[in-house]
Amino acid sequence: MRIIVTDLTHFQNEDCVCIAGICLDNKVCVRPMPYLDSQVCKNSNILPGAILEGDFKPKSVVTKPHTEDYSYTSLKFLGPSSSDDFLSSLCCGLVGSIEEGFGVKLEDGQKHIPLDEAPERSIITVGVNSISIVEDKYNPGKMRAVFTDKSGKTFRYLSITDLGFYSYAKKNNTEEGRRKVNGFLRRQKVYLRIGLSREHSVGDRVGYWMQVNGIYTFPDFLEEIRCHK
Numbered sequence: 001m002r003i004i005v006t007d008l009t010h011f012q013n014e015d016c017v018c019i020a021g022i023c024l025d026n027k028v029c030v031r032p033m034p035y036l037d038s039q040v041c042k043n044s045n046i047l048p049g050a051i052l053e054g055d056f057k058p059k060s061v062v063t064k065p066h067t068e069d070y071s072y073t074s075l076k077f078l079g080p081s082s083s084d085d086f087l088s089s090l091c092c093g094l095v096g097s098i099e100e101g102f103g104v105k106l107e108d109g110q111k112h113i114p115l116d117e118a119p120e121r122s123i124i125t126v127g128v129n130s131i132s133i134v135e136d137k138y139n140p141g142k143m144r145a146v147f148t149d150k151s152g153k154t155f156r157y158l159s160i161t162d163l164g165f166y167s168y169a170k171k172n173n174t175e176e177g178r179r180k181v182n183g184f185l186r187r188q189k190v191y192l193r194i195g196l197s198r199e200h201s202v203g204d205r206v207g208y209w210m211q212v213n214g215i216y217t218f219p220d221f222l223e224e225i226r227c228h229k
Helices: 038-043 083-092 098-102 163-172 175-186
Strands: 002-010 016-023 028-033 050-054 069-071 075-080 112-114 123-135 143-149 154-160 189-196 200-202 205-218
Touching: 002 028, 002 083, 002 123, 002 163, 002 189, 002 205, 016 038, 016 083, 083 123, 083 205, 098 123, 098 189, 123 175, 143 163, 154 163, 163 175, 175 205
Parallel strands: 028 069, 154 205
Antiparallel strands: 002 016, 002 050, 016 028, 050 075, 112 205, 123 143, 123 189, 143 154, 189 205, 200 205
């Protein structure tokens, strides 16, 4: 099976990265498990839009919402896809709103889905009416996303796990750096890959927390974000 990488996300443990991608033959979203070694990913120049070939098989036991988990024993990088194929892969998971994509009703300001409301999937693609990248006032040095989806619902201060933006933020999380990114985003058509974390608790709230796995722009992109540095 061949997939086009749509999600390349970082962990607190920077020795590994998580990827997910779409098989254009059957439109299935695949999250290869185990996670990739970050140095292997960097050496092979695996970026969003990369074509990977592997012996992917659905894991024997999966728990909602992470139904995209696939095992593999071999993985081969075949090079980058075309811009059109990458856009097609993003649109395979495109939904009109976050509520539609996860099949839940969200209160204003709600950033998680409770355990007993686990949806059928953990990754979707949404378009946005607007988006801004802001500094996390509680964690200086980190960027957060504030955006309004196509239904008009606004989501504030969602964690950005997109590896390219994470790396950019480490060097450019300044007023000037954020102004540059936000000015660029306003001139582009933006798609977000929204993912759900593994089970996690924050205070008395336990569930699956929304995060921005990918921020993708068309027709242009910022090269310093979409590269390994």
